[in-house]
Amino acid sequence: MKPTKAPLRDDVAKRKIYEAVLQRILNGELKPGVRLVENQLAEQYTVSRTIIREVLFTLLRDNLVERNHNRGTQVVSFTPDCVEDLYEIRKSLELLALKTAINAMPLEPLLAFEQRFRELASEAVQVAAPQHVEVDLAFHAFVFEHCQNKRLVAYLENVSQLIHSLRLLGYELEDVVRETGEQHLALVQAFIRRDLATAERLLSDHIDWSKRNALRMLILRRGIAPVP
Amino acid sequence: MKPTKAPLRDDVAKRKIYEAVLQRILNGELKPGVRLVENQLAEQYTVSRTIIREVLFTLLRDNLVERNHNRGTQVVSFTPDCVEDLYEIRKSLELLALKTAINAMPLEPLLAFEQRFRELASEAVQVAAPQHVEVDLAFHAFVFEHCQNKRLVAYLENVSQLIHSLRLLGYELEDVVRETGEQHLALVQAFIRRDLATAERLLSDHIDWSKRNALRMLILRRGIAPVP
DNA sequence: GTCCGGTCAATTGTATACACTTTCGATGGG
DNA sequence: CCCATCGAAAGTGTATACAATTGACCGGAC
Numbered sequence: 001m002k003p004t005k006a007p008l009r010d011d012v013a014k015r016k017i018y019e020a021v022l023q024r025i026l027n028g029e030l031k032p033g034v035r036l037v038e039n040q041l042a043e044q045y046t047v048s049r050t051i052i053r054e055v056l057f058t059l060l061r062d063n064l065v066e067r068n069h070n071r072g073t074q075v076v077s078f079t080p081d082c083v084e085d086l087y088e089i090r091k092s093l094e095l096l097a098l099k100t101a102i103n104a105m106p107l108e109p110l111l112a113f114e115q116r117f118r119e120l121a122s123e124a125v126q127v128a129a130p131q132h133v134e135v136d137l138a139f140h141a142f143v144f145e146h147c148q149n150k151r152l153v154a155y156l157e158n159v160s161q162l163i164h165s166l167r168l169l170g171y172e173l174e175d176v177v178r179e180t181g182e183q184h185l186a187l188v189q190a191f192i193r194r195d196l197a198t199a200e201r202l203l204s205d206h207i208d209w210s211k212r213n214a215l216r217m218l219i220l221r222r223g224i225a226p227v228p
Numbered sequence: 229m230k231p232t233k234a235p236l237r238d239d240v241a242k243r244k245i246y247e248a249v250l251q252r253i254l255n256g257e258l259k260p261g262v263r264l265v266e267n268q269l270a271e272q273y274t275v276s277r278t279i280i281r282e283v284l285f286t287l288l289r290d291n292l293v294e295r296n297h298n299r300g301t302q303v304v305s306f307t308p309d310c311v312e313d314l315y316e317i318r319k320s321l322e323l324l325a326l327k328t329a330i331n332a333m334p335l336e337p338l339l340a341f342e343q344r345f346r347e348l349a350s351e352a353v354q355v356a357a358p359q360h361v362e363v364d365l366a367f368h369a370f371v372f373e374h375c376q377n378k379r380l381v382a383y384l385e386n387v388s389q390l391i392h393s394l395r396l397l398g399y400e401l402e403d404v405v406r407e408t409g410e411q412h413l414a415l416v417q418a419f420i421r422r423d424l425a426t427a428e429r430l431l432s433d434h435i436d437w438s439k440r441n442a443l444r445m446l447i448l449r450r451g452i453a454p455v456p
Numbered sequence: 457g458t459c460c461g462g463t464c465a466a467t468t469g470t471a472t473a474c475a476c477t478t479t480c481g482a483t484g485g486g
Numbered sequence: 487c488c489c490a491t492c493g494a495a496a497g498t499g500t501a502t503a504c505a506a507t508t509g510a511c512c513g514g515a516c
Binding site: 239242277278297298299300 | 499507
Binding site for chain 4: 038049069070071072073
């Protein structure tokens with residue numbers, strides 16, 4: 001019989017490394033264009049290259065890195081066109097999700113979100129930026145988690161993650177934060193009223209606005225990574 | 229200088245194996261639920277398990293197989309719900325593609341498609357089934373290849389491939405073939421007139437109709453593969 | 457007969473060694 | 487001084503060996 005044999009091969013290791021690298025991409029430590037060297041990562045996480053390779057394939061699957069034969073892996077970088085494309089897709093999919101979510105989202109969390117948005121609106125913007133980001137992500141995730149279409153959720157998570165990884169949301173800018181907050185508040189109120197038509201219009205506008213913002217940010221900071 | 233050093237390690241091998249396995253899934257040789265054993269495939273294609281493993285990861289990326297830790301890889305199988313989900317996503321994305329493609333598709337190919345649809349309409353259905361399938365795929369591919377959104381194309385190809393892999397299109401049924409042909413003809417004519425509104429309506433209806441069809445087929449043939 | 461536990465073959469997971477490619481800099485000729 | 491060429495170093499690609507897990511088969515107790 002097996003004693004407390006510590007789970008020597010658990011695949012949990014692989015997932016943890018994936019999460020770790022993902023975080024490093026999302027929080028901006030690994031910027032677009034940076035090369036991910038297999039040996040380096042293997043040493044960092046004290047596993048064999050085999051594991052790292054599989055993690056890289058997973059990141060590839062999630063569109064977070066690019067891979068060139070014999071030339072390694074690098075964090076994706078986007079042209080303005082790509083950003084525009086991504087937002088258009090997101091709009092379509094999120095509107096699709098909304099159609100069924102509007103009646104499936106339970107009331108209490110919606111009220112909680114409304115409350116939270118009100119609170120944030122009355123606080124100083126600069127200090128609360130991280131919380132704004134957090135609530136923003138949670139809110140959108142909340143919507144599409146209630147669309148009852150697993151595959152759609154998967155696609156949306158993928159797209160959201162990509163957009164987030166670009167770090168183009170513009171939460172450094174005060175007016176952006178304020179305006180986003182207002183849009184979210186209006187949205188959640190439409191949700192509470194189960195008013196699909198209004199919600200669709202607001203969501204569509206909201207995503208268009210985010211897109212314009214992202215593009216502005218992208219132009220603002222040229223030079224962090226060359227585009228192919 | 230390098231002589232005609234035959235490309236010993238070219239990664240072309242990997243792609244070829246991917247294509248081969250993909251074909252076997254698409255043409256129905258590897259049915260949903262079938263397990264893909266690494267050693268077996270390695271022997272079949274006379275490569276090491278390493279290669280096969282990477283091919284399997286790629287198939288996983290394309291959502292064509294499922295993978296369970298320590299329990300291997302199998303071809304995906306779908307519940308009716310999944311099929312419904314998939315078609316809804318496809319509808320959204322293809323409508324998005326249409327919006328920009330409607331004015332980007334060159335005229336000649338459209339006229340050629342119209343011609344082709346007319347021809348097929350007047351032929352005996354049974355004998356022409358494979359050609360119907362071929363034109364069907366080509367037509368939809370033609371539309372979304374002109375949407376000028378690379379990522380959208382990638383998603384759409386993925387979804388189309390998945391739907392195709394289900395082999396649920398119902399081209400064995402005479403009335404299905406005929407009806408599909410008529411819908412395509414109407415569609416291409418709307419494209420030629422650059423009539424977005426009509427095209428959107430027709431495309432939406434067409435995909436809904438395909439979906440109902442697929443669901444019918446799915447129910448028709450229970451027992452080919454158990455669903456989880 | 458059925459349920460339980462253990463053993464064994466088949467299969468997947470991981471590490472490592474080696475082969476090949478690419479990159480970049482040094483060296484030498486023009 | 488510039489450029490071509492060679493070569494070493496770094497990095498990726500592939501094969502193979504071994505470890506761990508799973509699932510099935512088998513025998514015995516109840």
